[in-house]
Amino acid sequence: MTECLAYAVPEAHAPLAPMRLQRRALRADDVQIAIAYCGVCHSDLHYAHNDWKSSAFPLVPGHEIIGHVTAVGSAVSRYKVGDAVAVGCMVDSCQHCKPCAEGQEQLCVTLPTPTYNGKDRVDGERTFGGYAESIVVREKFVLRVPPKLDLKHAAPLLCAGITVWQPLRKYAVKQGTRLAVVGLGGLGHMAVKLARALGAEVTVITTSPNKADDARALGAHHVLLSKEPVAMQAAASSFDIILDTVPTRHDVNPYLMLLARGGTLVLIGALEPLEPIHGALLMINDRSIAGSLMGGLPATQELLEFCAEHQVLPECEMIAMQDINGAFERMQKNDVKYRFVIDMASLAL
Ligand code: NAP
Ligand code: ZN
Numbered sequence: 061m062t063e064c065l066a067y068a069v070p071e072a073h074a075p076l077a078p079m080r081l082q083r084r085a086l087r088a089d090d091v092q093i094a095i096a097y098c099g100v101c102h103s104d105l106h107y108a109h110n111d112w113k114s115s116a117f118p119l120v121p122g123h124e125i126i127g128h129v130t131a132v133g134s135a136v137s138r139y140k141v142g143d144a145v146a147v148g149c150m151v152d153s154c155q156h157c158k159p160c161a162e163g164q165e166q167l168c169v170t171l172p173t174p175t176y177n178g179k180d181r182v183d184g185e186r187t188f189g190g191y192a193e194s195i196v197v198r199e200k201f202v203l204r205v206p207p208k209l210d211l212k213h214a215a216p217l218l219c220a221g222i223t224v225w226q227p228l229r230k231y232a233v234k235q236g237t238r239l240a241v242v243g244l245g246g247l248g249h250m251a252v253k254l255a256r257a258l259g260a261e262v263t264v265i266t267t268s269p270n271k272a273d274d275a276r277a278l279g280a281h282h283v284l285l286s287k288e289p290v291a292m293q294a295a296a297s298s299f300d301i302i303l304d305t306v307p308t309r310h311d312v313n314p315y316l317m318l319l320a321r322g323g324t325l326v327l328i329g330a331l332e333p334l335e336p337i338h339g340a341l342l343m344i345n346d347r348s349i350a351g352s353l354m355g356g357l358p359a360t361q362e363l364l365e366f367c368a369e370h371q372v373l374p375e376c377e378m379i380a381m382q383d384i385n386g387a388f389e390r391m392q393k394n395d396v397k398y399r400f401v402i403d404m405a406s407l408a409l
Contacts, residue, residue, distance in 0.1 A: 069117060070118050116177060147203070150174060152180070166356055215376070221363055274398075313338050375397060
């Protein structure tokens with residue numbers, strides 16, 4: 061066992077505070093990682109508030125992890141001490157089911173083991189995330205950071221990035237695809253950058269008029285203010301794909317109306333009930349509504365390579381670990397441009 065420092069949520073809604081964690085002794089297929097950077101996802105806030113009624117406290121959030129290998133188990137073959145590596149939202153899965161065999165571990169029929177607020181499949185101990193000095197993860201769930209990818213900016217790719225990359229690839233977004241992104245936050249800004257890099261015609265649909273210039277600077281061709289009914293009406297039936305990143309219960313009908321013939325609204329934000337959907341809006345134009353959850357290990361590695369190759373980097377506001385409570389408050393108030401990333405060098409009790 062190795063002791064490490066971490067920041068934990070002691071109980072629902074309570075501020076994060078320092079805590080000491082025991083990381084398990086290395087199993088044969090384990091990799092020990094000194095964490096350099098960890099992104100702050102809106103899901104971390106949902107878990108801290110127990111929004112999904114599944115949080116166990118104390119809870120150490122963090123599933124956008126970048127670091128260096130500090131030790132490896134006896135059977136580890138892909139990594140050695142000093143390698144730059146990454147860990148995302150999952151640290152294990154059954155490895156036997158069809159989705160696992162297809163590299164869609166996020167869809168494991170027994171559910172993947174989440175990086176935090178989960179239970180280790182071997183010893184039943186709770187999993188604790190990346191707001192910490194170090195972590196121990198099964199080799200299979202450790203990703204390689206390509207040399208050309210700037211470590212300081214890579215962390216948000218491990219959740220925000222892969223969560224939008226998965227539907228961008230599944231729906232074959234390419235040159236000419238008319239794609240809209242609802243919500244310009246952590247997921248949304250990565251969707252803009254990646255869709256643009258794939259050649260799509262990108263529109264940001266936002267509640268925040270003051271983000272319009274940023275949206276264009278990030279690569280959007282158009283900006284649509286969702287609170288302006290005339291503009292929304294003018295954009296009716298004009299998108300092939302809409303990625304909806306809104307983090308709370310909301311009304312998707314105004315977005316469904318924007319889908320062109322055969323278009324799909326992909327929900328990737330709200331993991332909760334939505335306002336009722338009007339059936340006619342789905343029938344007209346042969347529209348669909350779908351969901352998408354994270355992404356598998358091969359797709360995540362593909363994304364890291366793509367971002368290194370095309371220099372697609374998240375917009376990171378670096379913070380010290382001690383600033384995390386202020387960052388949570390700002391995220392709650394929709395004041396993030398566009399991902400907080402904790403610099404773990406700041407971590408001290
Ligand atoms: P975020 O950085 O806070 O961004 C969310 C954006 O949604 C905001 O910037 C805002 O954009 C918009 N928004 C916020 N409240 C809204 C409201 N009430 N109505 C309409 N728009 C609103 O959050 P994030 O980190 O991108 O995460 C977004 C959601 O995705 C979270 O719920 C998170 O749990 C979920 N998530 C899902 C997966 C998955 O696998 N599907 C993975 C990771 C995260 P504007 O200011 O532009 O309107
Ligand atoms: Zn996340």
